[in-house]
Amino acid sequence: MEKAVEFVKINKHFPGAHVLKDVSFSVYAGEVHALLGENGAGKSTLLNILHGVYAEYEGEVLLHGKKVSFKGPNDAIVNGKISKVHQETLVVKDLTVGQNVTLGYEPRKGVFVDYAKMNKDVDEILGQLNCKFKSSDLVSELTAGEMQMLAIARALYHHSNIISLDEPTASLTMKETEALFEVIQKLKKAGVTILYVSHRLEEIFQICDRATILRDGEYIETITVAESTREDLIHSMVGRSVAAVASRLKPSPMTDEVVLSVDKLSGDKFSEVSFELHKGEILGFFGLVGAGRTEVMRTIIGADDKISGKIHLNGKEIPRIWNTKKALNAGIGLLPEDRKTQGFMNLSMNYENVAISSLEKYMKGPFVNTKKKIVNAKHYFEEMDVHPRRVDYLTKNMSGGNQQKVILARWMSTDVDIIIFDEPTKGVDVAAKAEIYRLMEQLVEEGKSLIVVSSELPEAMGISDRMLIMCEGKITAELSKKIDFNEDSILNYAIGGI
Amino acid sequence: MRKRFLAVLLTATMALSLAACGSTNKTAGTNSGSNSATETTEDSATTDTATAETEEFNPDKVEDSMTIEQVRESLGAEVPVADGITLGAVAKSFSNEFWRTLQEGYGVAQESAKAAGLNLTIKVDGTTDENDEIGQQTMTDNMINQGYSALMLSPISDSNLSASVQNAKDAKVPTINVNDGLISTADYYVGPNAYQNGLLAAEWISNKLGDKGQVAIVVGMAKAFAARERTAGFKDWITDNNSGLEVVAEQNADWDRQKAKELASTWIQQYPDLKAIFCNNDDMALGVVEAVKEAEADILVVGVDGIGEAYESIRSGGLDATVDSFPYYMAQVATECTLRALAGQEMPRVVSTPQALIDTTNVDEDAANIIGWTDTTFTKAQ
Amino acid sequence: MKNIWIKNKRELVVLFATIVMACVFTALNATFFTYNNFLTILQQMVLNGILAVGMMVTIITGGIDLSVGCTFAITGITVASCTVNGMNPVLAILVGLVIGAVLGFFNGFLVTNMKLQPFIATLGTMSLYRGIAYVVTGGLPVTSVPDSYRNIFNGKMIGGIRYYIIVMIVVFVIAYILLAKTRTGDYLYAIGGNEEAAKLSGVNVNKTKYVAYIFCSVCAAIAGMVMLASLGSAEATAGSGYETNAIAAAAIGGTRMAGGKGTALGTFIGALMLAVLKVGMVVINVDSFWQFVVTGIIIIVASYFEFVQQDIEKFMVRRKTA
Structure with a gap:
């Protein structure tokens, strides 16, 4: 199977901290690959390296077999065809959806922005994503879930074939989450590779093919989701067994007062x-x-x-x-x-x-x-x-x-x-x-x-x-x-x- | 990261070396400044005024300028006034005493015309602050639109009223530039000779000091014509008379009293032999007086403008002298000249208004006396 | 030593830059390095220093006070009229402080209860207060302030130090205590760091902002009274443009313009640096036009100190790990 992303011996230091230690693994083209680990395990840092946010690191990143090094996130989006949908989506609230999607790369007619073409192109992408809002709508009127879709539309606008989703469902309603999963399946069918970060384990089982687990900056293992249990994953992430769901261990001291x-x-x-x-x-x-x-x-x-x-x-x-x-x-x-x-x-x-x-x-x-x-x-x-x-x-x-x-x-x-x-x-x-x-x-x-x-x-x-x-x-x-x-x-x- | 540190260090060094360059340039600059000033004097002696005008208008250097006395002598003392004339006057901010006094002067002119049985109206407008260049322009255009007979303008800068003056020309309304800024395209200029201001001050200081010693100059905001000319006059007097006075320092204090005081304090530390400080206006001079008092130094302080506070200070032994340009009379002269021009008299391009050096000897004397003022004689035009 | 560095990085960087600057000036003109000139520098930083420390407190809350120059003028005029008309100088000073507090209270009212943006609110009061100053005086200066008043600030003590230098130091010490030692200080930083979080933590945001704006205006009033003593007269036009110098001093001293960061010591050194620059350029006789250029460059360079400080830190970390 073709490797869309390959990390080779990635090391990253921050002043006084070694946050990634010799991390190596690959992501296959067209799969939904989960990146799991506790907070501070190094998932965000790894994604930031992949998407060109951090330029200084040791080791190599290969995209479709070729070594890359991006000058910045925009370089990664435009030249690497690789986009990240942030935990908290970054949008300019006072602009329209179309303006946000195309921000910095607006279609032009001479020196002017070609709004007609912008709206046509963006509406087409939004259609693929089953979105109900239009390119000309104001972003300030969108819900959290719709903004997530906007971010994905932005990735598609740049023809990204690798998309990272960092905690995409954190502020979504259940309906919105379902809609997002449908879109993910659709993208997967279209051959897009997805890196998926979430703390909600049930989601991993719902949509991911494989999962890589990091702990304290170290690579632990990559597993096939269908062959694992919830408990396996947690154990692997935490290094010990933890109660997976909220429960009360002691009797309630509740009174009538x-x-x-x-x-x-x-x-x-x-x-x-x-x-x-x-x-x-x-x-x-x-x-x-x-x-x-x-x-x-x-x-x-x-x-x-x-x-x-x-x-x-x-x-x-x-x-x-x-x-x-x-x-x-x-x-x-x-x-x-x-x-x-x-x-x-x-x-x-x-x-x-x-x-x-x-x-x-x-x-x-x-x-x-x-x-x-x-x-x-x-x-x-x-x-x-x-x-x-x-x-x-x-x-x-x-x-x-x-x-x-x-x-x-x-x-x-x-x-x-x-x-x-x-x-x-x-x-x-x-x-x-x-x-x-x-x-x-x-x-x-x-x-x-x-x-x-x-x-x-x-x-x-x-x-x-x-x-x-x-x-x-x-x-x-x-x-x-x-x-x-x-x-x-x-x-x-x-x-x-x- | 070391690169960035170096960059910052380099920029800082650059800034400081700029400062150093600035200081050396400055001495060179002053020299060339005074040179060019003397050159201009020589030039104007040889070339006629018409060419001087097309180059750069400088009322102080216009050859055929007249005083109001000369005007009255050559054109007759009587000023014929047609019936129902409305004059517009645009001044700067009335928060400044100088412009308030000018306003008063216009009022006096109007009253004395009325007393002579004439129907003359002078409408005076002032801006809200000294930087409201556009507001002043609007005011002026408004007066043109209302069909005033003539405009007496005291613009904030040399350029902010040029467009309005062009409008006035198109509407055939004569324009009289009263005091600076300068409008080179205005029909007439009426105002004090700022260059002479500096001459008077330098001469007075030289007399007091026995023509030797260190002096310093506090200049006003450099864009102002008056600041340039007063300073040039002061320095030229020293060069032209081979005076023993030595200008050791010259700095800008933005017409601000506190800044002038701080400047003077620094100088007093630095030049223990400093004997006199000339300031481009009274406000700054009064600040300098405080610095001199604090340092208990024996330094002469001379200002320009003759504001009330300066008079008080001279009386109480603070300020040593000021060159008063009498805005009260300036307004009356301006009105007279405007009316003469409206009556079709052949007026000179520049009329210089009275000014005099005020010190303890004449501080209590009547101004009219000092400058030998006689009131305008208005008559009905035939 | 290391502790002092960690606690006062920014202050030390600016101080170092100031010393370098002083050395350059001394090299160009030896008279710069004299006791009397040192006193001159201190005297010339007084007004800006007092204005800047008040300004800093409002900036720490994430606000700003553009009206300080006008508060400065109003106080000068009022106190001048009081003393000229025979009021006891000490009483007149109290009147001045009350005026500062009232004007500050009004600024505070606009930014808290009326929920206006501080920049706009104080831009408004800047014009409003200036207008009041004109209306009250009719544009006329108030002169002949009695020496009994002037000597309170202007008198000299041992070493030729004027009392107003002591006044400035006292203001800075009060600001230091307010910010570093009191609960209100913690609240001020908290509001600047994250106003919503501070509010949800049970901080009385409005009350704390009132303190900031009142403190700032009282500082401006004190500066106005010092100027009155120093010049012996007051004008409605006084202090225009002073707010920008105050902001510059605070910013050079490490005050974060978005709020949450800034110290009394830093602002003191910032004001000192500007005074050294100003006096230094006069001493080496820099042309007036060039003074603007150089001051501008220095302010821009000073905003890089933040990075220099980070670089030095990284350098130290590397040396430690190597």
């Missing part, structure tokens, strides 16, 4: 939401992307304004002027969905990111004491097993799971007793996922109460004591007993059926 009650709360994207949270409970909030769950949570902690309704914390109604600072003082905090844009301060080190919500604890006289912050962060890094255990690293350089732990450490450093997790395991690898579930159990054990917003049904079902299901801004069901959790009926509620 109501710590948070929300009464007919309405906001911009939701209306008349009512529920109660009990002390020691993990309350699951399931729904499709865009159901309004995040907005409800943001309103509760004072990040957004409410339109109407009442919120009681520990029996007391919240004051009219409500903001995140007051919410923090009243004992409630949120771990946001998008860590990069909402979770941590990009220029701050880990210990600073941990300390920001509880500065009053690190005072020495009238001044904030850095040493105390460091001691506190070290304590939690130890307790939560954060890797690397360096409180003086920039948080933005940590892997997704460890960033999540840094932010969790922030809230554990405060005295809050209600913690809201919004998509706590998005972009987090299997091993870290299991640790986060364990930490949640530990928190409720300590008497705290949690709300977990999740779009992953197995996670929501596995971790929750009780579950609320939201659809289009309204709560459509409450399932108060674990035995009532049933995949089909939950999905039905989530899409608005009865």
